Amino acid sequence: MEILAQITTHSTEETEHFARTFAAQLHGGETLLLQGPLGAGKTHFVKGLAVGLGISDVVTSPTFALHNEYVGRLALNHFDFYRVDSAEEVEMLGLHELFCLPNAVSAIEWSDNVAELLPRNCTQVRIDVLGDLVRRITVQR
Numbered sequence: 021m022e023i024l025a026q027i028t029t030h031s032t033e034e035t036e037h038f039a040r041t042f043a044a045q046l047h048g049g050e051t052l053l054l055q056g057p058l059g060a061g062k063t064h065f066v067k068g069l070a071v072g073l074g075i076s077d078v079v080t081s082p083t084f085a086l087h088n089e090y091v092g093r094l095a096l097n098h099f100d101f102y103r104v105d106s107a108e109e110v111e112m113l114g115l116h117e118l119f120c121l122p123n124a125v126s127a128i129e130w131s132d133n134v135a136e137l138l139p140r141n142c143t144q145v146r147i148d149v150l151g152d153l154v155r156r157i158t159v160q161r
């Protein structure tokens with residue numbers, strides 16, 4: 021895999037700003053796998069992504085709903101599969117069909133729980149926790 025971007029952030033604002041800038045290069049059809057531990061900043065990254073896609077709704081964690089959809093310049097399908105026990109659960113709901121729609125960007129938290137349903141050529145956004153307020157974000161494909 022190739023590293024496309026890497027940054028160290030020192031606040032949620034910096035993480036959101038990076039994601040907002042990153043959104044400018046998205047054309048639709050991208051599947052972003054947000055990786056990192058609980059509280060890494062995955063949802064904050066998606067908040068910034070939404071702003072960058074021209075979405076005015078406030079992004080909230082879809083932990084209970086599994087999926088939230090927002091519409092801006094492109095649609096944003098935000099998934100959180102933390103609570104999913106098997107990929108079949110997601111497959112039965114048909115959510116995997118939303119993973120790479122041409123006019124949408126998918127951002128998936130805890131994608132390892134649905135590994136067998138993921139499309140090829142996903143972009144990985146890995147967030148490492150370096151300190152209380154410090155995160156290293158690595159974008160790879």
Ligand SMILES: Nc1ncnc2c1ncn2[C@@H]1O[C@H](COP(=O)(O)OP(=O)(O)OP(=O)(O)O)[C@@H](O)[C@H]1O
Binds near residue numbers: 056061062081100
């Ligand atoms: N540089 C930073 N970037 C992003 N979040 C940060 C940063 N520094 C501290 N934080 C804190 O880390 C937490 C990130 O929360 P967030 O909900 O985005 O994490 P998450 O990775 O989505 O977790 P979960 O797996 O529970 O969904 C927040 O409490 C936020 O204030």
Ligand SMILES: [Mg+2]
Binds near residue numbers: 062081100129
């Ligand atoms: Mg989250």
